[in-house]
Amino acid sequence: ETGLPSGITWSVKYDGITNYSSNVTLYINSIYGNFSFSIPKIQVSANCYLIPNQSSGDLLSGTSKIVSFSDYCSSEFVETGLPSGITWSIKYDNITNSSTSSTISFNVIKGNYSFSVPAVDDDNCYFVSNISKGYVESGGYTYLKFIESYCISNFTEKGLPTGTKWSLSFANKTNASSKQSISVNTSIGVYNFVVNKVSVQGCEYVPTPNNGSIAAGSRVNVSFSISYCITTFKESGLPASYNWSVTYDGVRHFSTSNEITFNNSGLSSLPFSVYVSNETQCGFIPSPSSGTL
Numbered sequence: 001e002t003g004l005p006s007g008i009t010w011s012v013k014y015d016g017i018t019n020y021s022s023n024v025t026l027y028i029n030s031i032y033g034n035f036s037f038s039i040p041k042i043q044v045s046a047n048c049y050l051i052p053n054q055s056s057g058d059l060l061s062g063t064s065k066i067v068s069f070s071d072y073c074s075s076e077f078v079e080t081g082l083p084s085g086i087t088w089s090i091k092y093d094n095i096t097n098s099s100t101s102s103t104i105s106f107n108v109i110k111g112n113y114s115f116s117v118p119a120v121d122d123d124n125c126y127f128v129s130n131i132s133k134g135y136v137e138s139g140g141y142t143y144l145k146f147i148e149s150y151c152i153s154n155f156t157e158k159g160l161p162t163g164t165k166w167s168l169s170f171a172n173k174t175n176a177s178s179k180q181s182i183s184v185n186t187s188i189g190v191y192n193f194v195v196n197k198v199s200v201q202g203c204e205y206v207p208t209p210n211n212g213s214i215a216a217g218s219r220v221n222v223s224f225s226i227s228y229c230i231t232t233f234k235e236s237g238l239p240a241s242y243n244w245s246v247t248y249d250g251v252r253h254f255s256t257s258n259e260i261t262f263n264n265s266g267l268s269s270l271p272f273s274v275y276v277s278n279e280t281q282c283g284f285i286p287s288p289s290s291g292t293l
Helices: none
Strands: 010-014 017-021 034-038 048-052 056-060 069-080 088-092 095-099 103-109 112-116 120-122 125-129 133-137 141-158 166-170 173-177 181-186 190-195 198-200 203-208 211-215 219-234 244-248 251-255 259-264 271-276 290-292
Touching: 069 088, 088 103, 095 103, 141 166, 141 190, 166 181, 173 181, 219 244, 244 259, 251 259
Parallel strands: 069 141, 141 219
Antiparallel strands: 010 017, 010 034, 034 056, 048 069, 069 103, 088 095, 088 112, 112 133, 120 125, 125 141, 141 181, 166 173, 166 190, 190 211, 198 203, 203 219, 219 259, 244 251, 244 271, 271 290
């Protein structure tokens, strides 16, 4: 053998018989034949072992075999505070192990290694460890306590034109985005939200739902629909305070200013016609005088 400290006892089971030695060489007398062997690991401390490079196999009697022992330790990370059955992970000696139990184990060569503990996602609410990183000597126990730190609530809209900026208030914070989703970080709890109306090119979009209360970490789908659109006809060329009118979607409005507006309930092309009251001997002809808008 190689790798064992001087004087340590090791053993080999060969042809069903276990033999022991505290020297580097162990001799076994047997009849001629090819027999199986096994070499157990040697415990040197609570979680550390000397492990042979080959723990079992077959060997022809009368021959020799070199066995190399390496010092391996089991490092244990034990958590409290996480919900039962949730998956968590540890990175130790650049190896990441995960578990749904309260303990994660690593078998490594004896030494001092760095570790890191990522936040644990539980349905958009995140638990963080009281120790997020550090160094641990292999073969020991490290105890971690997780605390629910923050939650991410997601609001997703549909119905607005692509790229339209919309906004909402949640947990007394105002958030806005021109993307389809808005995410808000809060601590655990129940909070009120209000989704604001949106005006796009003269049309007002109203949200459903427009307010409510949700637990932090929830997902809310918001549907926008058009409440009304303001269509504006603006004239040029008439004398000041001259009377003119527009009929739009069967409704006629008069004005002596240069603008006439209509409120409509949706996005659609509607017929219009323009009329000018010729109050003098000069006639004014609108252009265009009719069409759809």
